[in-house]
Amino acid sequence: MARGWVDAIVAAGAVPVSYVPEASIGRQADAAEATVAELVEDAELRTHRVDAAAPAPAAVSFLDGIQQWRVVGQSGVVPLVRAYVAAAVRRRGGDRRLRTVAERSLEFAITHVEALAAPVRRALEDSGVTVVNLAATDLGQPSRTLRAAHVQVDRAREQLERQLGERCVTDLRDGEWLIVDGLLSESELLARHPRTLGVIKSHGAQFFSGADLERALTVPAGHRTSVFAPQSHAHQPIYSWYLRLWPWEGNDLLYGLLRIEARAHRETVAAAAGASGWLVQERAPVSTPDERWDRLLYAIHDVETYLRARAPRDFLSPTASRLPRAAS
C-alpha cells in the first residue's frame, strides 16, 4: 500500500531519500532560528562546482573539544555535577599525519553552593576543586537544574576551545590554516583571521527562504553555494557558504552538508573557491564508525578521538549496576 504512493511521488519527480528524523524517535530536534543573510557573491544564490583538484595547504591544524559530565552527588535537591572539558589542536604537516600541538583540559564542579548542606559545602570548599556556581533560579526539578548545568559545561568547553584557537592562530605560520569544529563567529580573533575556517555540521540556523533556500539545501555533491553574510548582532561578522561532501539523494537533505565560516572580507569570496576544493577532499578517509561521518571531517574526528582517549576513564560509564543493591 505504502509502496504504491511512495513510488508514485518518486515517479512524479520527488527525489527519493531515506531519513529517520531524530524527533521521530523521540529526541528533540534543533529548532530552526531564522536569521537574515546578505549575498556577497552573485546576485542570487547560486551553486558552484568546486575544484576537487585544488592543492591542500602544506599544513593545516584542526581544533576540537569534548565535554563530559555526570551527577556525582546530591545534597537534598541540589545536585553536585562533576564536569570535564578538553580541547586540542592537532596539526597535519607534510607527512599527512596529525600531531598534537596544543591541548588543555579542565575539571570542575557545578552546583549551587549556597543551597548545599553545611558539611557538604565545607567539604567541597576544602577540596580545592574549581566550582561553577548555578544561580538560585536554576534550582528546581532535576530537568531544570541539569539543563542549567549543561549550559555551564557547554560554555566552559567553548571557552577552552576559543582560548586554544586564539593561541593557535597567533602562532600560525604563513600558508598554514586552522580549521575549527563549529562557529568561527564566537571569537573576534578567529573571525578576523584570513586562514581560519569554521566547519559547521548542524544546520539549525535558517538563512534563506523560497528558491534560495531550496538551492542552498539541495546543493549537489562537490558544489558550494554563493558566499553570503549572515546578519547577526550576537556574533562577530563573518562570511559563510554551504558545501556538500556527499550526494544527499537517497539519504536526506542535510546529508554531507557543511556550512563554512570565514572572515568577513572581500578576499574571502575568491578564497572560498580554493578552500572548498581542498575541504571536499577532506571527506576521505571517512570518519566511520561515527554516525555523522558524512559531514565529520576525519581530522576533526581524530582530534576528538585523541581527547576521548585522554579523558578521565571514570566518566565513561556508570561504575556500578543501577539495579537496587541486594541487602547484605
Place this chain on the structure above:
Amino acid sequence: MIQRQTPESIGRVVATELKPATPHQFHFWTANETTIGIGAIVKVEGPGAGDQGSGRVVFGVVTDGFAYSDLATPLHDVVGAEGDPAKAAERPTVRQEIRLWTAAVLRQEPEEPLQPVPLGAVYLASDADVAQALRMDAYLTGAQPTGIPVGLYTAAGHEAPVYLDADFLLGPEAAHLNISGVSGLATKTSAVEFLLASIFQHFPAHKGRIAALCFNVKGPDLCFLDRPGALDDADRRRYERLGITPQPFERVRYYAPCKADGVNLNTLRTHPDLVGDVEPLVWGLEEVLDFAEVLLNRDDIDAKADAFIDFLSDRVLNKEFDDGFGGSHRVQTFADLDGLFRAIFDGLELTGRSDMWRTHHIATIRKVRNRLSNISTRCKGLVTDDGPSNDLPWGRFEDRTVYVVDVANVDALGQDLVFARAVSKLREHLERRDLGVEAVVVFVDELNKYAPGDGPETYVRKMLLDISERGRYLGLVLFAAEQFRSQVHRRVVGNAGTTLFGRMDADELATPGYQVLSPATKIKLATLPIGELMVRHPHFTQPIFLRFPRPAVLRGRDGVERFPPATDLPFEDAVVRQLVRLDRRIRPNQVKDLIAERRPDDVRRALAAVRRTRPEDALAYFRRILGARVAPVTAPAREAVPPLNPISEEPY
C-alpha cells in the same frame, strides 16, 4: 664525565580482555616507525612503586606483530576512495594506525610468584639484558664459566653476543646439536664449521681436551678446513665481538679411502700441495668382520648367518684353524678367508658327506661368502682383500684436532661401515677413557640418510640413536645436519639439546613439528637471510635469532677451484708419491725401478707395510718387504668391541 643515559622506552604493554597479559605472553605497542621486529628481545619494567606489578622486570622475545588502522571495515575505505585505489593514496590525512606486538616471556624477575606481565614501559634489551633474558648469567660468570659463543643477537641496530652452555652442548647435562634448513641457504655446514672453531677456542679448560670427527659426505665440503677462507670486515667485526680469533683449524687430519686401484686417494683433496697430508683409510678383514652386522642388516640375512659370522670372528680369524678336511688355515685377509671357503666347498664336495659343515649349512656359508666378497668389491679401496689396514689413530686423538673422514665417494654400504666402525671405536675408547681426549664432536651431514624417520631398522640408525641417548655421559657428541628435520628419526633429533634452524622450506614448516612456532616466526624462518639462524638451547625458554660470521676456512667450492684435484696418477707414480710422502729423500726413479715387473698386489702390500711401520729408511724397508714374500704378520691381540646396548627391541 660519563653520563649514564636512561634508555628511552620504545613501547608500552597493553592488555585488554581479549588480549590480556599472562605470565607467558604480553602485547605492546610502539611508534609506527620502530626498529622492533620479530625476534627482538625487549625488557618490560613494571610501573612505579605502589602500582600493580611494580619492581617486576620481564624479558620477552617478539613473536608476532600486527598493524591496523581505525578503519571499521574495508568497505569504508572503498567508500572514501569512491572505488578508486589511486584516490585512496591521495587523501589528505593518514589514518591512525597501530603497531601492536606480541612477545613471549623469556624470564621474569622475581621468578616467584609467577604473575602476569605488568602493564609497564617497554625497552630494547641491552647486552646485559640479553644475558639475563637468556639466563646466560648462570654460566658466563662464576669460577668455571662454560660459555661457548654461538652468534650475535641482532636487533634494532643493537648486537649482543649469545653463548651456549658447554655443559648442555657437549655434555654431561645435555648434549648434541641438530641443524636443519634448505641446502645452500641455510648455511648448515658453515654454521657447524664456525661453531667447532668457537668450541675449540672456548671449551673450558676444566672440561679437558676435545676433538672433532667429521664425516665428509658431500663433494669437497670439509676438505679445506686448514685453509683460510675469505672474510669481509663485517665478519671480522663479528668475530671480534664474539671473542673468537678468525683462523682456520690448526690441526686437521684427513682420511680418505683409496680408489679401486688401491693407490690413488678417493677424495677431492688431491691437489699436489695438499694431498700429502691425506692418510689412506684402509681396512682389512678383521675391521670388516667386527661390523659385518652393518652389511647384513641391510638385507634379509638371518640369524644363522649371524651365527656363522660370529663363528668366523671368534674361532677362525687370526688363529690356526683346522678345516676338518686336513687343511690348516691362518685367516687374516679376505684372500685367506676365501681360501678357507674354497677348502670347505671342495671338502664337502669330495667327501659328499652332507650339506653341513660344523653345524653351518652350506647355503648359509655361501650367503656369507657372497656378502663379504660383495663388500670387498663394492668398497675396493676402503677394504683391502689382502694386506694390512690403515686406520684412525684410536687412543692417540689429539686435543683441538679435527679428523675428517672423506666418504663422499664411497658407496652407501661403505659409508655405513665407516660410520659404524668409527663411532663404535670412539665409544669404546671414550668408555675406557683412553681415546686421548675427553670429548669428541662427531659431525654427520645428511642425517636424514643415516637416521631416517621411516624405513627399515639399520645398524647405523640404531647406533646414532644410541649416541643421541647415551653419548652425553661419555663425551660422545653428535652434531648433525639435514634439510628436513621431519624426515629424521624423532628421537635422534629429539635428543639434541641444542637446535639450529636456517632458512626453512615452507612445506617443512607446515609439518606438525613446527606447530609451537607463531606464524610470524615461521615466515621469518622461511625468509631467513644467509648467515642468520634460529637457535633453541635448554637455557633459552624461547627460540632466539642469531647472526654468525662466515667460517674462517676455505669453502669446499672455492677450495676445489684454488686447489684443483689432481687427475689420477698412473700406478707407479701413485706409489712413488705415497713413499715420498713418508720419506722426502726418496727419488722417484728408485721406486719405479724397484716395482717394475712386480705384481700390483705385492706392491700394495709392501706399501701398506711401510705405511704401518713408518721405518727410518722407508725405501730400504719397502725393498726388503717387496723382495721377500710377505710373511704373515702376527696379529695383535684383538680387542673385543662391546656390543651396542640392546636397543633394537625398543618400540618406535
